[in-house]
Structure formats: structure tokens, C-alpha cells
Amino acid sequence: MKDIILKAENISKQYRLGQVGTGTMAHDLNRWWHQIRGKENPYLKIGDTNDRSTKGTSDYVWALQDINFEVERGEILGIIGKNGAGKSTLLKILSRVTAPTTGSIKFGGRVASLLEVGTGFNGEMTGRENIYLNGAILGMTKKEIKSKIDEIIEFSGCERYIDTPVKRYSSGMYVRLAFAVAAFLEPEILIVDEVLAVGDAEFQKKAIGKMQDISRTGGRTVLFVSHNMAAVKQLCTRGIVLENGKVVFDGETIDSINYYLNLNKIKSAENTVLISDKHRKFKTTKEIQILAITLLNPLYENCFTSANPIRLNFKVEFNKPIKCFRIAGSIFTSDEYKIGTFFTNNTENYENAKVLNLEVSLIDHNLSRGSYYFAFSIGNGDEEVGNNEYDIVYELLPFEITHKEDLKTPINKWPKDWGNIYFQSKLTNG
Known part of the structure; x- marks a missing residue:
């Protein structure tokens, strides 16, 4: 039997272009009127595919559309695709930063995410205080966090600045500490976006090694997004490719990378x-x-x-x-x-x-x-x-x-x- 720790079913996310929020009051009233009559949201029937390079005909766009996949416990899943394919939107939904327009996600454990530099940290607080804050958000006790804090500080390489407000950190120091917190506070599911690219080569190698270690020895699951195909190839056990908000390939890592890299290589009929x-x-x-x-x-x-x-x-x-x-x-x-x-x-x-x-x-x-x-x-x-x-x-x-x-x-x-x-x-x- 498969030990499924994360299951995404029919995930879709719709945005209204050129507006802040979901739209006008008239649209909200229209949605409400359909809802109390037990009818479908009328705006789900409209909208263009998420192709950033073309001009659409609708004010609505599907950033994601009908995404379905499962992740087993201990698996390292690489999510790859071009800019605007929907990778970050998917991770924000999986991290519960935003809600899907349609569909549902089932989790089998605690989730920690590292989506972009600055997410989850309070700039006025010191590095040490932010470690305790993030641990509390993950549901850990002060005693549990205290038992891990020395390992976190050592791994981050920021010991000299650990009692300095993080607003004074460089972007590289910021992401070092953020990754250390996310990796060492023992989430069952770790979600990492392209943010590791901010770190230097030594830190990237160290971070990839840590993710492999927590997957193999800790049985924890990692979702990894990157444009660095060498890192994806080295780290991931499986890959999915997103294009225009849809999953176009799901399979072995090397096959996923080949599919992604060949998306724009169109052969002529005569070779x-x-x-x-x-x-x-x-x-x-x-x-x-x-x-x-x-x-x-x-x-x-x-x-x-x-x-x-x-x-x-x-x-x-x-x-x-x-x-x-x-x-x-x-x-x-x-x-x-x-x-x-x-x-x-x-x-x-x-x-x-x-x-x-x-x-x-x-x-x-x-x-x-x-x-x-x-x-x-x-x-x-x-x-x-x-x-x-x-x-x-x-x-x-x-x-x-x-x-x-x-x-x-x-x-x-x-x-x-x-x-x-x-x-x-x-x-x-x-």
C-alpha cells in the first residue's frame, strides 16, 4: 500500500486581471446569489488559459487548472516549468498562503514552507527570536525548539548575527537562517521554492544534502521548485512539469527535465x-x-x-x-x-x-x-x-x-x- 502524505485533487486557481482582490461588488453579489440558490460560481465558466505571452480575451485567467497529483511519504518531488507556469501559485496553495478556487488538498502531516526571502520572519525581531516564533507557528513547544536551536544556528552559519534584528541581514543570510529553521523544526512536509538560488554555492550544496538526509533518514517529504536542473536532477526522486497552469508531465526526474527542456524545441517534419x-x-x-x-x-x-x-x-x-x-x-x-x-x-x-x-x-x-x-x-x-x-x-x-x-x-x-x-x-x- 502506498503511504500518501499529500493529495491534490482538481486544484484550480482563478485571478481577475487588473484588479486588487477578486473583483467588483457586483461580481461578489452575483457569486452570493448563485451560491444561495445552490448553483455553480458563474465566473468559473469563463477565463483564459495562463499563457503570459499572449493577449487574452477575458479579464479572468486560470493560474492553475485541474491539477491532480499524489506525493508519497519520504518522496522528493521536483516541480519545474517556465516563468509564469504556475509553480509559485501551486506552492502558495499547498502552504495555505492562499486558497484554491476549486479543488481540495489532503495533508498527512505538518507543513513548513520556504517560499521567498522574508516569508514568515519579523524584521524587527532577532534571528534567535524568529526561530522561536517559527517553531511556535509550526506547533512546537518552547522545550522542543530549545533542543534544536544550537543545530539551527550552526547550520545557518549566522551565529555572529543571531541576536541582531533580521532586517539587517543580507538576503543570503536571511535565506540561510530561514532554511535552517524550516529543515530542523521537523515538519513532515517541507516546501522549498526557488529561494535557495539566493544562497552561495557552498550553502546550496549544504541545503541539498540536508534535504536528501531528512528524506532518507527522517522519512519526510520535500516539494522542491527550481530552475537549476542540475539541482533537481541531483535531489529529486520524481518530477512534474507545469505549463500554462496545467500538469503536462509526471514521471521520473530525468524524463521530466528532458520534457521541460524540450518544450520549445520543435522539429521539422523532414528532420x-x-x-x-x-x-x-x-x-x-x-x-x-x-x-x-x-x-x-x-x-x-x-x-x-x-x-x-x-x-x-x-x-x-x-x-x-x-x-x-x-x-x-x-x-x-x-x-x-x-x-x-x-x-x-x-x-x-x-x-x-x-x-x-x-x-x-x-x-x-x-x-x-x-x-x-x-x-x-x-x-x-x-x-x-x-x-x-x-x-x-x-x-x-x-x-x-x-x-x-x-x-x-x-x-x-x-x-x-x-x-x-x-x-x-x-x-x-x-
Whole structure:
């Protein structure tokens, strides 16, 4: 049996644009009149989807719409999505800072939240006094708080300023103390928004380690929102992706990250990219230009195995006679980590050609499950010569590795800590 500690059912949140509060007195009276007659709120039937980049037709917007998910005890759930997707609104509802327009949430334990710098602290009170205040809000006795206070102060690294009013703290010190309070006062559910990004690298590493520790050894649940995909990948055991106020993906952490990072990477039907200036981050020499790149593997079969080469076609234009050139490329994971680079042989005697179609095959790439993309360059092949690149293009041809024919372990069970490369090996008797 699953031990469900948090269950969100049909959560929706509606806001009225351009107004402070829920609307006019006329709207409130209309809601009341429908309510006493046992009818549905009339304003639930209207409103636009939460797409911040488009102009809507209604004064009402659904910041969240029909959100459903469950969280098990001890699980670390990552909630990711673009700015305006509804992540902070969801966390405020889960923290009971605001109420949902429709739906309900069932909790199986005490909730502590760290939503933004300053939430829950009184600026006029000292750090020590705020620790006692937050503990009391969480329902702890003074004796319980006193038994934890030394650990909280030590973890926060703010001991020298602990008896100073927190209004004099830097934002980094503020969030250090706030996280320490939230983590050490033993809530069953800890909710952490992007606020950790305010801390330095040492503190972020420390905080992630603490969240892993309280989940594994304390059996406590963490809901974590961040735009730092490396932190989400390291910390979370599961992820959900929000887009325009709706859950569009719920699954394993690495799959959630790949889905999120590929939201805006739309492939053409022919697996061909026509190169334009948007693919170049800086001006190139134009002696040679890449006009188009095509993924030659059959359409909808870009699910390669280690025995299945990746085949690419380059359409290249020569604007002056070139004696020597070569093509280079790099493969990146969807979270922008470069995992490897290739170079073709130097190619000579193309002085008279105007436009060429060149094919490149990547053999024995041994990539494990995941989402990837390319960057390419074409240059004169001489690393000793400065400015040896004729053309460089970025973030092209996203593709997926979803299975491996030569592994006994199905690729959908490939653990995320095995990395991106499968090394082929052979055992012999010495």
C-alpha cells in the first residue's frame, strides 16, 4: 500500500486581471446569489488559459487548472516549468498562503514552507527570536525548539548575527537562517521554492544534502521548485512539469527535465534545419556557410542504439575557393552539458565547388537513454591558426536515445547515475 502524505485533487486557481482582490461588488453579489440558490460560481465558466505571452480575451485567467497529483511519504518531488507556469501559485496553495478556487488538498502531516526571502520572519525581531516564533507557528513547544536551536544556528552559519534584528541581514543570510529553521523544526512536509538560488554555492550544496538526509533518514517529504536542473536532477526522486497552469508531465526526474527542456524545441517534419542567423551566436567569416543540416535517420526513428550510427547531411556553400576544411560537432545533453566532440578528416581540393552535400556518420556513439542536441562548426582544420572556424551553429536537431539492443537491462530502467555513455567491454580468461 502506498503511504500518501499529500493529495491534490482538481486544484484550480482563478485571478481577475487588473484588479486588487477578486473583483467588483457586483461580481461578489452575483457569486452570493448563485451560491444561495445552490448553483455553480458563474465566473468559473469563463477565463483564459495562463499563457503570459499572449493577449487574452477575458479579464479572468486560470493560474492553475485541474491539477491532480499524489506525493508519497519520504518522496522528493521536483516541480519545474517556465516563468509564469504556475509553480509559485501551486506552492502558495499547498502552504495555505492562499486558497484554491476549486479543488481540495489532503495533508498527512505538518507543513513548513520556504517560499521567498522574508516569508514568515519579523524584521524587527532577532534571528534567535524568529526561530522561536517559527517553531511556535509550526506547533512546537518552547522545550522542543530549545533542543534544536544550537543545530539551527550552526547550520545557518549566522551565529555572529543571531541576536541582531533580521532586517539587517543580507538576503543570503536571511535565506540561510530561514532554511535552517524550516529543515530542523521537523515538519513532515517541507516546501522549498526557488529561494535557495539566493544562497552561495557552498550553502546550496549544504541545503541539498540536508534535504536528501531528512528524506532518507527522517522519512519526510520535500516539494522542491527550481530552475537549476542540475539541482533537481541531483535531489529529486520524481518530477512534474507545469505549463500554462496545467500538469503536462509526471514521471521520473530525468524524463521530466528532458520534457521541460524540450518544450520549445520543435522539429521539422523532414528532420531538416535551414540555417539562419538565429542559429549563430556571433558573425562568421562567410567564406564557407552551412545552409542546412538534415538528420538522415528515418523519421520517427531517432531512437538510436549503440549499434545504430547517427547519419547527418550538411549542405555547404563555398563563397571563395577553399583548399582545406573539416566538419566538427559536439553533442550536448538537454540540460546543456557537453558530453563529447567529433572531427572529420581534413577534406581537400574543393576549390571549384559552389554548393556541396556532405554526409557524416557517428559510429559507436554508445549514448545512454536521454535527450540530446548538436552544435556544429566547419573550419580550416588547422588548430594552430587563429580564427580557423568558417561557420558555427548551435542548438540543432534534438534527438532521443530510448533503447539499447545490446544491453540486457532495458534502457527504460537505466539508472540516472550511470551517466550518458555506455562503455562496451569484453571479459577474457587470463
